[in-house]
Amino acid sequence: MNPSLILLITCCTVFLAQLGMSIYLPALPQIAGYLQVDASQVAWGLALYLIGMALPMLFWGSLAQRIGRKPVLLAALGIYGLANLALPLGATLESFLLLRFVQGIGASGISVMARVLIRDSFKGDLLAKALSWISISFVVALGIGQYVGSIIQVTLGWQAIFYLLGAVSLMMAGIVSRLSFPVLAETPSTVSPWTVYRQILSHRAFLLPALAGGLGYGVIIAFNTAAPLILQGPLNWSAADYGLLGWPISAAYFLGAVAVNRFVLRTGQQRLMALGVGLVLAGSGVMLLGSLAASSLAWLLWLPYCVAVFGQSLNYPISLSCANDGAPIAGAYAMALSGFIHQLLAAVIGGLASLMAGPHAWPLSLLCCVLALGAVLCVRFAPKRPRA
Template structure:
């Protein structure tokens, strides 16, 4: 019963944290007009958010190891909620980006604590299954979130998006305050924080799965960063039309996460991970070919991306569970470090995608293909036998 409650709470909090990445994307042109800046500058808000998620992750992990999971999760929800409520009050691009950074810092703690709480309750293949539910929450937020944002924007205006998200986050903190979570106690977590992180980072069985998951995650971040400029620019999509794209994206990720849930105990993690990364690579390669050969057909841009999303939904929870099992030190450290690596990679990739964002789709498609190729190389190295 306690494991079920933990799973429900962590999925809900991850959903809220990931909404911060996607819910405002349909309103990006309107926010740019309100701030009297170019839309490409406002698109940096995603990269800044990801930087905020990345930088404090190791701090959140070590803090959870010292004072407990629940106080850290409550603090993170509070920071995230207040950051959302404050964002519409700013009137400059600088204030928008600063508050996006604050949102990211809160989302960072939420993300770390969700993974750590799951890790405290599950292990092995069951950990991969539990993390697949976090993946479902993640993609529902990325996909349905942008549709929800488009509806709120049309009905109430873009500030209501952030007011709603902030209010729900603070309400979630009230719920969390009334719950008791299980914590796995391990003897090898008594070592000093930073040497522990360094020891884990040098371990091949941790690093390769973590990199494979992060590179696949980068494909999603790159698309979310640059796609609004492309699809609402030369393809002339409206905010609602762009929001509707969230449905096939969410369906693809949902199917993949269910695949992990139902197949991982039968096929094994490594085989399913290989299939997932292969789908990411195939989908992004078709995106690239379509962007070069048929520049006026939007279907050849977004539909292959959905197949890449399906592959990443297979890859991501398995990569996290393999990285956690491959870490030489237990506790919250491995989950915090993998989250830090992923968000740091996502921030860098988001910045690159913002830099190359243009009316043409092929630069984004090329970036996504290169990221997928890197993930496949990591998987092939994982499959190689380790030297004695």
């Protein structure tokens, strides 16, 4: 298959998987009212979605290495689509959270296969450039998806959000089923996948870039978990107001992803990744200062967050590329393991943010600062690699 077509397919599937994180957020208070529970309990749906994404990633990676890319991607799209269609049918908090977990399992396979297919087609700085398109898909889902979700919620109700997402996912599976994926020369290893994963994990050249990407990603997860309750709570934002916030967030991430796409071949991965984590730390620091000094000013929360989002959009595709290049074993394993690390961190961070969710913004801002500092340290001590 043409690499450009692979890039298009992976961008579309990543877009669908990431919509599961953001598209329903403006409707969170309405879902809580329907289920007759507190909104903070419904917020756990994001943490469970992330846990569902994290847990099977290593399984998806080893399965893709054994039976091929196409059947794994089809299975993941099927699980994801059916879980979305089933979500509005539940009438209890328990059923909602369980189906969010299943939805995350499907999104996990989609995410792994998107990265693996990109890795199959691109190497070195070109891999970082290609992964920046994945970041663009991510931000469209993160921001514009949030805005679209608010429109759907207001006009059709929150149930329609999941029905539409499920229907489109199954349509995407139908398209993928008609495509022919290339058969790679790599042969499945006779060594246990868990042995392979341990060998990759033991290399600092893989681990530290992967952690840098995951900790920066955690800043976005923490904000998505706690910000709806802060902005739609004490700051009295409506669902439409919160949906509109997706536009500046989208613009920030889009600009960063475009910067990677345009400048990585000239500037190099190391310099752009260092700049990215520095901006994540700077934005998180201003969020913390603003939440302590003027907690009633919403722009002191969301505007520096956009700076952090811009930094993470520089950091994320490069961290994936560096981790993959630093892995001692080729194949789907390194991409699956980096995805597992990112989603495991995101699940833990999402859980922490859910526990810290409340009327005050400073706990969220402090958590973002800690995560950003960890990402800076990982980049600082990661082994430097020659440019490809």
